[in-house]
Amino acid sequence: MPSSIHHRAMTRAAVAGANAANAQMLAEDYCLYPDNFHRNYDEISPYMYLHNKVEFHYLPHTPVDEFYRYWDHIPGEGTRLLQVGDNKNLEYTESGFRFYLENSIACLKKGKDDEAWKFMGCLLHFLEDSAFGVHAMEGVDGTDIYVLDRMSGKDVAKYLCSIPLSEALNEEQFIPEIFAGTIEEAVPLLYCRCARAAASSRKALFDMALEFLTGKSARSTAENEKIMFRNAAQLACDTLATVIAIAKGETLAQKERQLADFEPFFYPIGGGGSFQLRKYALSGNTITFGVNLEAKLLYHLPEKFYSKFTVKVSGNEISGVIIEVVNHGEIERTITVRDDEEITLEIPFPGGVFGFVTRPESGRGELILSGGTFTS
Numbered sequence: 566m567p568s569s570i571h572h573r574a575m576t577r578a579a580v581a582g583a584n585a586a587n588a589q590m591l592a593e594d595y596c597l598y599p600d601n602f603h604r605n606y607d608e609i610s611p612y613m614y615l616h617n618k619v620e621f622h623y624l625p626h627t628p629v630d631e632f633y634r635y636w637d638h639i640p641g642e643g644t645r646l647l648q649v650g651d652n653k654n655l656e657y658t659e660s661g662f663r664f665y666l667e668n669s670i671a672c673l674k675k676g677k678d679d680e681a682w683k684f685m686g687c688l689l690h691f692l693e694d695s696a697f698g699v700h701a702m703e704g705v706d707g708t709d710i711y712v713l714d715r716m717s718g719k720d721v722a723k724y725l726c727s728i729p730l731s732e733a734l735n736e737e738q739f740i741p742e743i744f745a746g747t748i749e750e751a752v753p754l755l756y757c758r759c760a761r762a763a764a765s766s767r768k769a770l771f772d773m774a775l776e777f778l779t780g781k782s783a784r785s786t787a788e789n790e791k792i793m794f795r796n797a798a799q800l801a802c803d804t805l806a807t808v809i810a811i812a813k814g815e816t817l818a819q820k821e822r823q824l825a826d827f828e829p830f831f832y833p834i835g836g837g838g839s840f841q842l843r844k845y846a847l848s849g850n851t852i853t854f855g856v857n858l859e860a861k862l863l864y865h866l867p868e869k870f871y872s873k874f875t876v877k878v879s880g881n882e883i884s885g886v887i888i889e890v891v892n893h894g895e896i897e898r899t900i901t902v903r904d905d906e907e908i909t910l911e912i913p914f915p916g917g918v919f920g921f922v923t924r925p926e927s928g929r930g931e932l933i934l935s936g937g938t939f940t941s
């Protein structure tokens with residue numbers, strides 16, 4: 566799961582919603598390219614992106630264990646989070662998205678629509694796999710598809726792969742949201758959308774697994790399948806519509822982006838206080854997390870794109886928190902937030918590896934970042 570029938574149905578819905586012209590083959594054949602890659606190697610390989618020899622099909626996991634598990638004690642300086650490796654998930658996804666967006670948009674601009682749809686077939690398949698069915702277990706914040714089998718001793722993955730497409734899903738219609746006007750911005754914004762769609766589908770998938778294992782679940786199998794179908798087809802539809810709009814040179818009026826429009830590649834988890842053993846909370850455009858020994862909230866932004874970032878920083882039951890502001894991969898500024906004061910931070914020309922590293926002077930509590938806004 567998803568099977569060819571699922572992929573064709575989701576891509577058909579995306580093509581219809583995005584109003585893609587002459588794209589019947591995209592929904593009929595090209596959206597199956599990653600699954601047929603080895604069988605039809607010569608035909609498909611010009612369109613299949615490989616990242617360090619790994620085909621662009623299933624996302625690597627985010628190394629969440631590195632966000633809370635490994636520490637380095639430096640005498641005189643304190644305890645710091647130890648980053649053991651790079652986030653392969655981010656590197657893999659960003660380079661794959663860039664490859665497909667650049668190639669499909671270049672083909673559309675030259676009037677080679679059928680070539681463009683072949684590249685888009687690979688990308689839409691990837692997005693559909695990420696957000697529909699058992700592969701939603703993987704990717705950003707994910708794990709492998711067999712973890713529930715190991716925990717239960719039952720064939721959960723096999724069950725989750727065997728659910729047929731409900732006929733009613735063929736009638737679903739989608740209105741696209743064009744989410745970027747340039748490839749530079751589309752890459753990180755698509756990363757975020759893909760992560761959120763997979764996170765939502767993962768919960769539906771777990772509910773289906775509970776039904777299989779215990780006979781009890783929050784929703785019916787049909788409802789869970791509809792949630793995943795909508796997540797995946799909407800993601801495909803939005804991406805296709807955005808690619809078509811960028812190729813046509815349709816620029817967006819929107820000049821601002823919220824911090825919540827982006828997905829961090831490194832985030833606080835397992836902090837103290839009420840956030841002990843919890844991930845950071847995202848509510849609207851407000852991010853709250855526990856003040857731990859050290860916490861990092863880092864994003865990968867387009868370079869030379871925004872002229873300013875502003876955010877309000879405040880604490881809840883903190884005594885003093887040191888915040889290192891990271892911009893273009895360097896610590897640009899260090900500030901301290903105390904007690905119940907609220908600071909408005911203004912960071913000019915945010916880009917590249919961007920975000921915050923926080924450490925308490927003493928005590929615990931929560932740190933709140935609200936209204937984070939990037940201005941072009």
Ligand SMILES: [Zn+2]
Pocket residue numbers: 599600622690694
């Ligand atoms: Zn696949």
